[in-house]
Amino acid sequence: MTQLVQAAVLQYCAGADQSVTLPVVRRLVTAAAANGARFICLPECANFLAADKAELRRLAEDEASSQSLACLTELANAHQVFISAGSLMMQADGEDRQANRSYLIGPDGAILARYDKIHMFDADVGDGKRYRESDNFRPGAEIAHCQTDIGHIGLTICYDIRFPGLYRQLGQAGVELITIPAAFTQTTGQAHWHVLQRARAIETGSFVLSSAQCGTHADGRRTYGHSLIVGPWGEVLADAGDTEDGFVQAELNLNEVSAARAALRHLQHQPEYK
Numbered sequence: 001m002t003q004l005v006q007a008a009v010l011q012y013c014a015g016a017d018q019s020v021t022l023p024v025v026r027r028l029v030t031a032a033a034a035n036g037a038r039f040i041c042l043p044e045c046a047n048f049l050a051a052d053k054a055e056l057r058r059l060a061e062d063e064a065s066s067q068s069l070a071c072l073t074e075l076a077n078a079h080q081v082f083i084s085a086g087s088l089m090m091q092a093d094g095e096d097r098q099a100n101r102s103y104l105i106g107p108d109g110a111i112l113a114r115y116d117k118i119h120m121f122d123a124d125v126g127d128g129k130r131y132r133e134s135d136n137f138r139p140g141a142e143i144a145h146c147q148t149d150i151g152h153i154g155l156t157i158c159y160d161i162r163f164p165g166l167y168r169q170l171g172q173a174g175v176e177l178i179t180i181p182a183a184f185t186q187t188t189g190q191a192h193w194h195v196l197q198r199a200r201a202i203e204t205g206s207f208v209l210s211s212a213q214c215g216t217h218a219d220g221r222r223t224y225g226h227s228l229i230v231g232p233w234g235e236v237l238a239d240a241g242d243t244e245d246g247f248v249q250a251e252l253n254l255n256e257v258s259a260a261r262a263a264l265r266h267l268q269h270q271p272e273y274k
Contacts, residue, residue, distance in 0.1 A: 008040050009238070088102075102144070156179065188224070208230040
């Protein structure tokens with residue numbers, strides 16, 4: 001297994017449908033691959049951020065015929081890279097609600113893992129908008145992680161970050177790289193984004209790769225940006241700031257994961273509390 005991994009996290013402002021967004025994705029993935037990235041991460045709602053529930057239902061794709069997924073598997077194969085698809089808006093069989101689904105794609109274009117977002121962002125954060133993801137999305141029920149040539153990778157999405165038990169379980173499973181694609185609001189991002197990313201990295205002794213949406217979207221939502229790569233000791237290795245079109249990249253040394261876990265063994269030390 002490779003111990004040194006060049007990883008990139010993309011940052012952009014997704015359009016209201018994939019015809020607007022996919023050309024941006026294609027350009028940024030191609031640029032990151034040309035810059036030497038072997039693992040390229042996309043944000044939550046990577047293919048589009050719909051204006052309302054009706055548009056989400058109309059635009060959500062069936063996995064078997066998804067143009068967005070086909071685009072990403074083609075890019076992974078063409079550039080011989082691993083891609084975290086962030087999340088794509090997919091139809092859920094027999095459901096009025098959709099699936100907010102992350103994919104890990106290998107350099108041969110094969111889908112290595114799938115993950116449906118477990119925790120739904122139902123919140124009122126004081127920005128004038130009411131967030132009720134549970135109205136639109138069916139929550140997932142299973143964690144997802146996969147051993148690859150570039151390390152053991154775990155998949156999570158956005159609001160999951162506020163539930164440390166999920167990350168502890170991934171850390172105890174041996175995950176070395178955790179993806180947290182996001183569309184954080186401007187309000188919560190300014191207050192919580194950096195500290196949450198660093199906390200999850202420290203707690204698990206893992207690298208955290210968080211590709212984020214940034215800008216003002218069709219539904220009026222403003223997303224925070226600041227796509228991050230964080231090391232297992234909690235150090236910020238890369239921060240995309242508030243750019244609405246670009247990526248940042250860092251070299252990850254997987255030996256730092258074992259070093260952090262040898263120094264602080266809290267993944268092994270937690271007792272059952274009574």
